[in-house]
Amino acid sequence: MVLLVLAVIVQRNLFAVVVLAGVYSFLMATVLVALDAVDVAMTEAAVGAGISTVLFLGALYLTRGDETRPLKRTWTALPVAIGVGGALVYGTLGLPAFSDPAAPIHTHVVPRYLAGAVRETGVPNVVTAVLASYRGYDTLGETTVIFTAAFGVLALIGRRGRRGRRPER
């Protein structure tokens, strides 16, 4: 995966970048399966590797296939990127160890959900129970975000594409 990321950085042909990013998403999906997050893995494989690759290719068709070389190189970006990355890595040092059962995330509401989900909702998949029932407001908000985002995109590119060229019928 590291090799893929380096290839994405070095590569100037955007078609290759899009394909490599799709491969990266598929590898990410396998990592998520290994972490037992099957729902997220499905989303990653379908959205990250499938839909967004196709949308990028569609955008490439509308633009040009090669990254233009920057007019002048700015070196301030490098220390900023390294600084932010270093700060983020430093932040992860404060996190509890991976799969530590005493971590706050496992002791706050999770025991309550795991103990009560099947009895209270009758849904064996706890992920679905939490997502749809306990966290129903959040999911409603997410759906609204998707809806709003899609309508924003349609408002920007949908109308002209439809009305501007409609000689077919």
Next chain:
Amino acid sequence: MMERVILRVVVKLLAPFILLFALYVQFHGDYGPGGGFQAGVIFGATFVVYALIFGTVTTRRVIPGWVPRWMMVGGLLLYAGTGIAGIVLGGTYLDYSVLARVPTQGQHLGIALIELGVGMTVAGAVTAIFLAFAARER
């Protein structure tokens, strides 16, 4: 018209199965991995693949432009409406336990309805965005 015969035949053969798999992910989300979001993406991907092979003109005959838009609207309204149904039946907003006589059955029904709402919205969004993109010309 006879170009890319293999792709055309394969897509024609696979499309119903992809749709069926999307519905399986949708309605089996209570028991296995998956749910509305994943199902919506897979459902929308069917039309994306179809449009990639057969072009947007043919795809618009299969699914006219207003269908995904109204799917988006309908999905969100179904979700919000399920919440309001909870209020009407004497509970709080998005409380599914009151939707049926047995609380767990109400939860089942409510979760299925809102997952369907999510799925419709996502499928509509994916399809509509891709068709809008693909219909543009350089």
